[in-house]
Amino acid sequence: MVSVEPNSIYRWVKRAGERRYAATGDxxxxxxxxxxxxxxxxxxxxxxxxxxxxxVMSFGGWEDWETFRDHYLGEMSPAAAEREREKISYISGSSKSETDSGPVFEPTVQTQSPY
Incomplete structure (x- = not known):
């Protein structure tokens, strides 16, 4: 996506972090x-x-589905589960074709980094 050496990206990110630290003291x-x-x-x-x-996995180079699922998708929201269930006519008996663009998953809060 960016035609530069990987080391350049690492330097840019490090410098950006240093500038934010200098500006915020954080x-x-x-x-x-x-x-x-x-x-x-x-x-x-x-x-x-x-x-x-x-x-997203393909674009970002993630290969391990389980790790990606656990760290990026979080828990499925009850509202999304119900919305998806209604799409299956033999389960709900409904033929509604209403679309809802809300998220299927809700991010989880991690208390400790997995890395």
């Missing part, structure tokens, strides 16, 4: 790295753009 910026960008970008595609998980 020590958390000293830990900012490309992994954070990748996770944020993947989450944005899933949550804000509604891109299918398999497509």
């Amino acid at each position: 020590e958390g910026w000293t830990y900012f790295d490309v992994h954070d960008l990748r996770r944020t970008w993947g989450g944005h595609l899933l949550w804000d753009c509604g891109v299918l998980p398999a497509v």
Whole structure:
């Protein structure tokens, strides 16, 4: 997606974190790295753009479905489960074709980084 050497991207991210630390005094910026960008970008595609998980995995180079599911998809919302159930006519008996663009999954809050 970007035609530069990977080391350039690492330097850019490190410098951006250093500038944010200098501007805010928030020590958390000293830990900012490309992994954070990748996770944020993947989450944005899933949550804000509604891109299918398999497509996000392909775009982002994620290969392990279980890890991706556990760390990016979170828990399925009850409202989404009900909406999806209604799409199956022999389960609900309904032939409604209403569309809802709400998220299927709700992000989970992690108390500890898996890395």
